[in-house]
Amino acid sequence: MFLSPHILSLASAFALFLSVSSAASAASSKPCSDGSARLPATGICSGEAMQRLAFGGAKKAPPPGCEWGVNETPMPGGAYLLYLAAKCGGQVSKLKFSGGAQSGRLSLATSALGQGKTGATVATAFAAKGSPEKAIFKLAAAAMPASEKAKCEVREVALDGGYGSDAYEVDYKPKYRAALPTDKLNWVCGKYGLNEGRASFWRVFGDFSWFFDMGQASYWDVDPSTITLLTARDLKH
Known part of the structure; x- marks a missing residue:
């Protein structure tokens, strides 16, 4: 994939934090001990991949008529994301990562719920250091009105x-939240702040801050709380 000089900053950051090792080898022909199939790119057994997922809280029920399966998405530096993806009929939801001038983007490469439709952004990633709270606030503050900071x-x-x-959210402090109207859905703290009309939140993992916007739908193609980053080094163990 071609990267312009402006895009190289994020790609270089991923290479620094994740790994400069080559991608994991193709799936092994050795059968999985639990009888599950291997993921095609990482070669991890599906059962083992399920155990590696970062289940943050109770496991969600899959969308009606679907089941959850583990899928994988390549990242720069030989890393991969693992996550629960909806399997509906002959479609399996899959994410795609692409680099941008100031950030990276996770989008739907395949939507099982949308009969294969693609393109919707699921999350935006920002290279960041420091505690989750400080990293998130710095990013959110840069995109909010000065009067709200x-x-x-x-x-x-x-x-x-x-x-x-x-998961984290950027919201008004209690004394300001108490003054908000209760008869409508509020959106505060700018583009990356709390929007009561959408399922949006932050997570921090893999030395990156991720802003998830799952929209207004009742059911999701992927369970964002399970998205887990494995570096090239992780994949060797």
């Missing part, structure tokens, strides 16, 4: 939100 803070999302145990 003093009103906002980063906090952990309650588990009952369905986003996992490591």
Whole structure:
């Protein structure tokens, strides 16, 4: 894939933090001990891949008429993302990562719920350092009105939100939230802040901050709380 000089900054960051090793070898012909199939790119047995997923909270039920399966998405530096993906009929949902000038993007390469339709953005990734709270606030503050910065803070999302145990949101501090109207859905703290009309939140893993926007749908093609990054080094063990 061609990368312009502006895009190289993110690609280089991934190579630095993840690995500069070559991609994992093709799937092994050795049968899996649990009888499951191997994922084609990483060669990991599906049963083992399920055990590697970062289940943040209770496992979600799959969309009606579908079941969950593990899928994989290649990342720069020989790394891969593993995640629960919907399997509906003959379609299996799959994510695609692409680099941008200032960030990376996870989008749907295949949507099992949309009969194969593609393109919707699932998450945006930003290279970041420091504690999750500081990294997230720095990114969110850069995209919010100056008048809101003093009103906002980063906090952990309650588990009952369905986003996992490591999810965060950028919301008004309590004294400002108390003044918000209760008869409508509020959107505060800018583009990457809490939008009560959409399922959006932050996660931090693999030395990157990820902003997920799952939209307004009741069911999702992937379970974002399970997305787990394996480096090239991880795949050798």
